[in-house]
Amino acid sequence: MNEWAELAGMSRRSFTRAFKRETGMGVAVWRQQVRLLEALSMLSTSSAVTTVALDVGYDSASAFCAMFQRAFGVPPSKYAF
Numbered sequence: 001m002n003e004w005a006e007l008a009g010m011s012r013r014s015f016t017r018a019f020k021r022e023t024g025m026g027v028a029v030w031r032q033q034v035r036l037l038e039a040l041s042m043l044s045t046s047s048a049v050t051t052v053a054l055d056v057g058y059d060s061a062s063a064f065c066a067m068f069q070r071a072f073g074v075p076p077s078k079y080a081f
Helices: 002-007 012-023 027-043 049-055 061-072
Strands: none
Touching: 002 012, 012 027, 027 049, 027 061, 049 061
């Protein structure tokens, strides 16, 4: 985040405020959404759940599965084609 703020010529605090104002969500929420969208894409190509979890930045498959379940109401194994 510091790098993004620097590239924008802003302090970190100003950057996070501007990001929320422009997108309607905080950086952490946006990041989670991006990770979940990438996970959906990967699962649609029959990637293994553990591979997807690690590739989108989760430390464990169980943490990824819990987040996926909260976001979509089903475990990722039910979504994979």
